Amino acid sequence: MxxxxxxxxxxxxxxxxxxxxxxxxxxxxxxxxxxxxxxxxxxxxxxNLAARALAAGKTHIIAVVFPYVYEPIFSDPLTLRILGGIESVITQRGYNMLLSTPRLSPSGPDEHYRQLVLSGYLDGLIAIDNVPEASVIEDARAKNLPTVVIGYDVRDGDYWVRSDDFSGGEQIMTHILGLGHRQIGLITVPENMNMALEHRIEGLRAVAQAHGLDFDSLPRANGDFSTESGAACAADLLTRHPEISALICLNDRMAMGAIQQARLMGRRVPQDLSVTGYDDIPAASSFAPPLTTIDQRAPESGQVAARMLFDILEGATPEPTVLPVHFVLRETTAPPTPDFRPSMPTNRSESREEEPPA
Amino acid sequence: MxxxxxxxxxxxxxxxxxxxxxxxxxxxxxxxxxxxxxxxxxxxxxxNLAARALAAGKTHIIAVVFPYVYEPIFSDPLTLRILGGIESVITQRGYNMLLSTPRLSPSGPDEHYRQLVLSGYLDGLIAIDNVPEASVIEDARAKNLPTVVIGYDVRDGDYWVRSDDFSGGEQIMTHILGLGHRQIGLITVPENMNMALEHRIEGLRAVAQAHGLDFDSLPRANGDFSTESGAACAADLLTRHPEISALICLNDRMAMGAIQQARLMGRRVPQDLSVTGYDDIPAASSFAPPLTTIDQRAPESGQVAARMLFDILEGATPEPTVLPVHFVLRETTAPPTPDFRPSMPTNRSESREEEPPA
DNA sequence: GGACGATAGTTAATCGCTTAACTATCGCCA
DNA sequence: TGGCGATAGTTAAGCGATTAACTATCGTCC
Incomplete structure (x- = not known):
């Protein structure tokens, strides 16, 4: 050469x-x-990029960090779309994208990842960080490496972008309540697992309580994001609380599993049971029936994060951003039918569910 | 530092x-x-990795190249699973993964990509290359950069791994024929678009002809991999050839679109119409009804490719690999019912379809 | 005419690490 | 005892760019 x-x-x-x-x-x-x-x-x-990097101190490499937490990113359509959004901006600017998926443990990310961050190989870093413990950006912060976080685990001075999960929760609950449902089941995930989902729950709660509903006593089951767990939660919930007329699921895959399970149990969706998802993954629109859900504009959040990062690299100090979400009305929700409306007006007497089904 | x-x-x-x-x-x-x-x-x-790279001539970076062809990789679950397979091996060996998605034009990949390959920044390269024109590995070859191709666009001396698409086609056709179907529609993609799919077609053809069926006269429509195009193709095919009792689709998404369309047209699946997919994407098993398809073991092909690459880096000369595929029998296929069996035993009199629907 | 600023290009130090070539020491054996 | 090979460590020359500091030339303006 x-x-x-x-x-x-x-x-x-x-x-x-x-x-x-x-x-x-x-x-x-x-x-x-x-x-x-x-x-x-x-x-x-x-x-020669290595020589250039050494001499100039710039590598033109941006690391995109998706920590390996509850499940491999490679099967989560949502994070993938974020990745696509990031990629489009990075490529357009002539930078390269290093994809890093550190394994997380209570003591922090794995050593290889830490070395990478501290090695001077990176001009910047974009991280998905919704997991409370084990921050993936601590080293980057210490080294003053330009960093943008997509998510919630930030502290003062950090740059971040996040989706308006609270509003998403509000919109879902407003819709379900507006349809007339009062017997509502919740399919969520365990607490402290994902802060985005907790904000969605807060949005749900706010609207429910504004309508005089005791949110904490709504039947609830915890899944793990997967279709299968959605089915299991639905089975559990519908068995113990046959009066439920609407199921709010915190992501699309669990919603899809729930719908299948409901059908197996003889419930028609949406006639006998309304179900909502969250994320608007590609499969949501081609599902039968098409899923009512929330579109987070995931690719956009990736793009915004990447643009913020380049702003920082150019010396600017971009503002943190909350991206609006969009309610997508499709065909899995309808007003409750009298058959499934129990006699009591609320479910105050119901017990609360906390544990996920096996 | x-x-x-x-x-x-x-x-x-x-x-x-x-x-x-x-x-x-x-x-x-x-x-x-x-x-x-x-x-x-x-x-x-x-x-400092840049200094180390310059001095030692090794960067510990492997580029994973997914050319931007017919559609963004970020919405194709299959390539994503391949990526996951590659990632697991690369991470485990302590290397870093640079994700590159060059834009392809008839004159070759974009300039930024070419520079990257020639820049000495890469220790190795893994490329998906199923597109006949515009090879993405030419520069790598010229520079003697260790390279493994996942796919078909290889020449003598190249290292490659591919899925046994021919056998996949054979297995699909054997299954459909064994069920008793003879009025078979094909949902494919335009020729010269993807060599893997052409091998699947060859597998289908081989078995069809062994059974005395004139493969080339089977009704056929071309989609573009998407769910929507599958629906459009199905509409076209079932309208023109109502006698069709089985639809062979070359990927799962088109199969799912076809099933939805068939249902809209009053056909029950599998009772009135059998449908097969290909790929076994995550949604295939949770689809209603669960899709009969072919599992390519995509993550495995990524792993195998990565291991081959490390073999090369260690001086070995690994053998090219053909990975077996696995037939996944689920619930979208059944024997044809008499109602939809036309009187003539074969479809020799039918005209052939070539153009995709608008 | 001379001084000065802008323009054009050069020299050489530097980035942080690897590694070939070299020196020094030590143990062991004929 | 002398010599040799193995072991332990050092010196210093790169790797291939960037860039600060410097020189040289030229036009302009008073």
Whole structure:
């Protein structure tokens, strides 16, 4: 591979001049540029990025960090769409994207990841961080590496972008309540697992209580994001509380599992049971029936995060961003039918569910 | 950030010795190692990867290349699972994964990608290459960069791994024929778009012809991998050829679209119409009804590719690999019912479809 | 005409690490 | 005892760029 020096010799100038021409630093003539460019072409010169990184202290590599927590990112359509959004911006700016999926333990991310962050190999970092414990950006913060977090685990001074989960929860509950449902079941995930989901729950709660509903006494079961767990939760909930006329699920996959399970138990959706999801994954619209859900605009959040990062790299100090969510009305919700409306007006007498089904 | 020199001073040895200890190159005492390691710990030293890359000529970065062709990879669950497989091996070996998605044009991949490949930033490359034109590995080949291709666009001497698409096609057709179907519709993609799919078609053809069926005269429509296009193709096919009792789709998403469309047209699946997919994406098993399909073991192919790459890096010359596929019998296929069996035994009189629906 | 600022290009130090070549020491054996 | 090979560690030369500091040239303005 030809080096800068080869080019400089061939063009009959110094390496400094070649470097200037290539990086468009002032003070060279058109004639010089021509000679240099021609030498570059003739030799097929391509700059050595490692050398450039060492000398200039810039690697043009942005790490995108998806911690390996509850499940592999590679099966979660949502994080993937975020990734797509990030990729589009990074590529467009001529940067490269290093995908890192550190394993998390209570003592923090794995050693290999920590070395990467501290190694000077990275110009910036974008991390998904919704998990309360074990922050993935501590080292980056300590090293002053430009970092944008997508999610909630931030502290003062951090740059972040997040989806308006609270509003998403509000919109769902408003819709369900507006339809006339009062016997509502919740399919959630264990507490302290994901802060985004907890904000959705807070949104649900706010609206429920504004309507005089005792949110904490609503039947509730915890899944683990998967379709299967959604089915299991639905089985549990519908068995113990046959009066339920609407099921609010905190993500689409659990909603889809719940619908299948409900059908197995003889409930038609939406006639006998309304179900809502969250995320609007690709499968949601082609599901039968198409799922009423919340569109988080995941690709957009990736793009916004990437743009914020480049702002920081250029010396600006971008504002943290909360992205609006969009309610997607499809066909899994309907007003409750009298058959499934029990005689008592609320479910105050019901016991509360906390544990997930086996 | 402390450097190697800082460590060497603190430990009271030369930088060469520190380097040796850290890379475990022979000839130092246990005592020396202790001193060095202690200095490393005290200073919080982390090697600078750019400097290491420049000096040693190894970056510990593997590029994973998913060309942007017919659609963004970020919505294709299949390539994503391959990515997951690759990631697991790369991470485990302590390498980093650079995700590159070059834009392809008839003149080749974009310039930024070419620079990356030639820049010396990469220790190896894994590429998905099923698109006939515009190879993504030409530069890598020219530069002698260790490369493994997942797919078909290879030439002699290349390392590759691919799924046994031909056998997959055979198994699908054998199953459908064994069920008794003879009025078979095909939902495919345009020719020269994806070589893997063409091999599946060859597998289908081989078995069909062995059974005396004129494969080329089977009704056929071309989609573009998407659910929507599957629905459109199904609408087209079932309208023109109502006698069709089985629909073979070359991927799951098109199959799912086809099933929804068939249902809209009053066909029950599988009673009135059998449908098969290909890929076994996550949604396939939770679809209603669960989809009969082919499992390609995508994560495995990613793992195999990554392992092959490390073999090459270690000086070995691994054998190209064809991975077996697995037929997944679920609930979208059944024997044809007499109602939908037309009087003529074959469809020799039918015209052939080539164009996709608008 | 001389001084000065802008322009064009060069020299050489530097980034932080690896490694070939070299020196020094030690044990062992003929 | 001398010599040799193995062991332990050092010196210093790169790797291939960037860039600060410097020199040289030229036009302009008083």
């Amino acid at each position: 030809p080096t800068l020096q080869d080019v400089s010799r061939r063009a009959g100038v110094s390496t400094a001049t070649v470097s200037k021409v290539l990086s468009n630093t002032p003070y060279f003539t058109e004639e010089t540029r021509r000679k240099v460019m021609e030498a570059v072409r003739e030799l097929g010169y391509v700059p | 402390p450097t190697l020199q800082d460590v060497s001073r603190r430990a009271g040895v030369s930088t060469a010795t520190v380097s040796k200890v850290l890379s475990n190159t022979p000839y130092f005492t246990e005592e020396t190692r202790r001193k060095v390691m202690e200095a490393v710990r005290e200073l919080g030293y982390v090697p």
